[in-house]
Amino acid sequence: xxxxxxxxxxxxxxxxxxxxxxxxxxxxxxxxxxxxxxxxxxxxxxxxxxxxxxxxxxxxxxxxxxxxxxxxxxxxxxxxxxxxxxxxxxxxxxxxxxxxxxxxxxxxxxxxxxxxxxxxxxxxxxxxxxxxxxxxxxxxxxxxxxxxxxxxxxxxxxxxxxxxxxxxxxxxxxxxxxxxxxxxxxxxxxxxxxxxxxxxxxxxxxxxxxxxxxxxxxxxxxxxxxxxxxxxxxxxxxxxxxxxxxxxxxxxxxxxxxxxxxxxxxxxxxxx
Amino acid sequence: xxxxxxxxxxxxxxxxxxxxxxxxxxxxxxxxxxxxxxxxxxxxxxxxxxxxxxxxxxxxxxxxxxxxxxxxxxxxxxxxxxxxxxxxxxxxxxxxxxxxxxxxxxxxxxxxxxxxxxxxxxxxxxxxxxxxxxxxxxxxxxxxxxxxxxxxxxxxxxxxxxxxxxxxxxxxxxxxxxxxxxxxxxxxxxxxxxxxxxxxxxxxxxxxxxxxxxxxxxxxxxxxxxxxxxxxxxxxxxxxxxxxxxxxxxxxxxxxxxxxxxxxxxxxxxxx
Numbered sequence: 001x002x003x004x005x006x007x008x009x010x011x012x013x014x015x016x017x018x019x020x021x022x023x024x025x026x027x028x029x030x031x032x033x034x035x036x037x038x039x040x041x042x043x044x045x046x047x048x049x050x051x052x053x054x055x056x057x058x059x060x061x062x063x064x065x066x067x068x069x070x071x072x073x074x075x076x077x078x079x080x081x082x083x084x085x086x087x088x089x090x091x092x093x094x095x096x097x098x099x100x101x102x103x104x105x106x107x108x109x110x111x112x113x114x115x116x117x118x119x120x121x122x123x124x125x126x127x128x129x130x131x132x133x134x135x136x137x138x139x140x141x142x143x144x145x146x147x148x149x150x151x152x153x154x155x156x157x158x159x160x161x162x163x164x165x166x167x168x169x170x171x172x173x174x175x176x177x178x179x180x181x182x183x184x185x186x187x188x189x190x191x192x193x194x195x196x197x198x199x200x201x202x203x204x205x206x207x208x209x210x211x212x213x214x215x216x217x218x219x220x221x222x223x224x225x226x227x228x229x230x231x232x233x234x235x236x237x238x239x240x241x242x243x244x245x246x247x248x249x250x251x252x253x254x255x256x257x258x259x260x261x262x263x264x265x266x267x268x269x270x271x272x
Numbered sequence: 273x274x275x276x277x278x279x280x281x282x283x284x285x286x287x288x289x290x291x292x293x294x295x296x297x298x299x300x301x302x303x304x305x306x307x308x309x310x311x312x313x314x315x316x317x318x319x320x321x322x323x324x325x326x327x328x329x330x331x332x333x334x335x336x337x338x339x340x341x342x343x344x345x346x347x348x349x350x351x352x353x354x355x356x357x358x359x360x361x362x363x364x365x366x367x368x369x370x371x372x373x374x375x376x377x378x379x380x381x382x383x384x385x386x387x388x389x390x391x392x393x394x395x396x397x398x399x400x401x402x403x404x405x406x407x408x409x410x411x412x413x414x415x416x417x418x419x420x421x422x423x424x425x426x427x428x429x430x431x432x433x434x435x436x437x438x439x440x441x442x443x444x445x446x447x448x449x450x451x452x453x454x455x456x457x458x459x460x461x462x463x464x465x466x467x468x469x470x471x472x473x474x475x476x477x478x479x480x481x482x483x484x485x486x487x488x489x490x491x492x493x494x495x496x497x498x499x500x501x502x503x504x505x506x507x508x509x510x511x512x513x514x515x516x517x518x519x520x521x522x523x524x525x526x527x528x529x530x531x532x533x534x535x536x537x538x539x540x541x542x543x544x
Contacts, residue, residue, distance in 0.1 A: 003373070012531040018290040022341065023365055026377040034544065038531050065372065069294065085372045093295055093359055100337065100357045101275070105298040122487070124526065128432050132404065160400050163435055167526070215394070254396065254439070259284040259310050272306065 004056040004064040005032045008049060008079065010071060013038035019089060020067035032065075046075045050082035057083045071107050120170060120271030127166035127173075127270065134174035135159055143174060143195045147267055150175040151192065152202035153183075153231045154222075155212045157249040157257060161202070164258045170270030171262075183234045188242045200261055201239040201246030206232045208250045276328040276336040277304045280321060280351065282343060285310035291361060292339035304337075318347045322354035329355045343379045392442060392543030399438035399445075399542065406446035407431055412463045415446055419539055421467055422447040424474035425455075425503045426494075427484045429521040429529060433474070436530045442542030443534075455506045460514045472533055473511040473518030478504045480522045 005024055007016040013036045024032050033056075040049050057063045066084040070076045080086060094105045134142055136159065143149060148165070150158045154177050162173035182189045192199055204212075206229045213223035221227055239246045245264055249257050262269070277296055279288040285308045296304050305328075312321050329335045338356040342348040352358060366377045406414055408431065415421055420437070422430045426449050434445035454461045464471055476484075478501045485495035493499055511518045517536055521529050534541070 012527050014527055014531070015290045015294045018287045019361065019365075022287045023362065023369060026343075026362075026366060026379065027369070027373055027375050028378050030373055030375055039535060065369070071298075087365055087368070089291065090295065090298075092364060093291075094298060096359070097295060097299070097337070101299055101302055103299050103302055106300050107298065121525065122484075125429075125432055128435060132407070132431070135404070159404070160397055160439070163400060164439060167432070167436060167439065212394075253393065255284050255286055259286070263311060 001029075001062075002031045002033065002060060003062060004053075004060055005034050006049075006053060006056075006064055006066045006068075006084070007034070007036045008040050008066060008068040008070065009038050010041040010075065011038065011069070013069075016067045016069045016089060020087075023067070024065075040070060040079070041072070041075065043075055043078050046070075046078035050079055053082040053084045073107075123170040123270050124167060127170045128163065130172040130174070131162040131166040135162065137176040140174075140176070140191045143191075143198070145172060146174040146195070146198055147172045147270075148200055148261070148265065149173070149192065149195055149198045150200055150202055150261075151178055151244070152204075153178050153209070153235055155209060155216070156202040156204045157254075158202055160254045161249075161257050161261070164254050165261070168255075168258065168269075169262070171267060172270075178231075178235055178238075180231070183231060183238070186234070186238060186241070188238070188244070196242075196244075199244050200265060201235070201244045202257070203232060203236055203239070203246055203248050205248065205250040273301075273334075274303045274305065274332060275334060276325075276332055277306050278321075278325060278328075278336055278338045278340075278356070279306070279308045280312050280338060280340040280342065281310050282313040282347065283310065283341070285341075288339045288341045288361060292359075295339070296337075312342060312351070313344070313347060315347055315350050318342075318350035322351055325354040325356045345379075395442040395542050396439060399442045400435065402444040402446070403434040403438040407434065409448040412446075412448070415463075415467045415470070417444060418446040418467070418470055419444045419542075420472055420533070420537065421445070421464065421470050422472055422474055422533075423450055423464065423516070424476075425450055425481070425507055427481060427488070428474040428476045429526070430474055432526045433521075433529050433533070436526050437533070440527075440530065440541075441534070443539060444542075450503075450507055450510075452503070455503060455510070458506070458510060458513070460510070460516070468514075468516075471516050472537060473507070473516045474529070475504060475508050475511070475518055475520050477520065477522040 007013050007020045009016045017036055037049050040046055053064050064084045066086045067089060069089045071090060098105055133139060150162060152158050158175035162175050165171040165173040176192060209228045210223060210225055217223050247260055279285050279292045281288045289308055309321050312318055325336050336356045338358045339361060341361045343362060370377055405411060422434060424430050430447035434447050437443040437445040448464060481500045482495060482497055489495050519532055
């Protein structure tokens with residue numbers, strides 16, 4: 001059975017998508033074609049969206065599921081004419097919230113992101129620049145400015161995690177790759193020692209590491225079973241010996257690695 | 273009036289946060305202290321969360337607002353004992369969805385992110401690496417691989433946009449800074465000409481550019497009013513002359529710039 005699902009918003013569609021994806025993931029036996037329609041902020045666009053929904057209903061021979069966060073009631077009315085099962089995300093919760101808070105909703109389009117953005121734009125940009133400048137151990141002199149320094153063997157997930165922490169939370173995250181020399185040393189590299197409290201380790205299952213490295217450098221020593229098992233074993237030993245908190249990234253998404261690190265370390269987000 | 277708002281989840285909390293933030297932004301006259309509690313996946317953790325909520329209720333002298341996406345009913349029950357106004361995000365929508373889809377929800381914790389993640393992890397990582405390797409015009413030889421190439425003057429928002437496109441959508445985005453030489457030329461730089469169809473321009477209000485550049489290089493020629501006005505004027509002329517689609521990034525968040533570019537260009541996301 002196949003259904004079309006629409007995430008429709010007068011803004012970016014990020015909220016409708018996040019919630020819609022989570023809900024649909026609960027129905028493993030239904031296959032969904034997912035379509036996001038952002039910036040549906042005029043009656044004209046709403047009519048076109050409704051047409052698109054009706055077409056999908058015809059093709060699928062079953063009405064699509066619509067998750068929407070459209071605030072403007074006139075625009076929404078035109079969307080509602082469609083042959084779809086509508087889930088009105090904002091509408092459902094705004095009324096109970098109004099009565100609980102004893103305040104009226106402003107019904108402002110896309111205000112959430114606009115407000116959050118203005119206040120935090122510079123912090124996020126600064127944090128992204130910090131992550132880029134302090135990626136892969138290239139530069140180590142700014143470590144005193146860092147909120148966190150991720151360490152781990154090559155391809156254990158350090159860079160995407162730093163970037164996500166910067167983008168999402170405005171956290172200044174540097175990363176330092178543990179090389180074979182560092183591993184032979186069996187100690188935390190000298191450069192890192194003054195920053196011990198900010199250091200967090202990543203590890204990964206050797207089998208997964210072999211796979212990832214083979215995509216980069218097929219059949220190399222770097223991607224060999226022997227090398228990957230050796231590096232991971234030694235690095236985990238080092239984390240334990242040096243009492244560095246660490247996380248195995250194998251089964252987690254970038255978002256999960258990042259949020260788990262925040263819980264484990266207690267570092268605070270820099271943007272609301 | 274001040275209220276505490278909690279975003280609580282058995283997973284990352286990203287969905288609860290995205291929806292909660294959007295809803296709270298509709299109440300401009302209420303001030304919220306926002307707290308995210310991810311990974312509340314045991315009765316023990318739920319009890320602790322409930323205690324924390326009760327404490328906030330005491331301090332604020334008004335019950336907090338709770339947005340939660342906890343699936344496990346036993347865990348959720350213990351949370352519900354708290355003195356808070358609970359908004360059960362998943363619960364509200366799962367039942368109507370079940371009857372519309374004629375299927376049972378699997379009530380699986382954090383499954384949304386896990387599934388999406390496994391399928392798309394490599395694509396996202398590849399795209400992030402691509403964005404880093406092809407940032408700031410350093411390398412131009414991979415442009416034929418790019419899904420999009422952002423151009424614009426220094427500090428117009430190219431890098432964070434490329435990174436967001438990669439992280440969120442798995443899109444391979446390169447960026448190329450338009451320098452004074454390029455501007456004097458009044459034409460699209462030679463390196464870019466073969467890739468004309470993939471090129472998208474960013475621009476920014478000169479006053480905002482002056483501010484941003486002054487943070488980097490105070491009182492420099494680079495940050496001067498004259499220079500910023502000149503660069504922006506010439507670049508926008510060039511976009512028009514060369515018929516390059518472009519966007520003014522001044523009033524938008526990174527997410528908005530990115531989603532608007534996707535709408536304007538029609539490029540498709542590479543991950544679900």
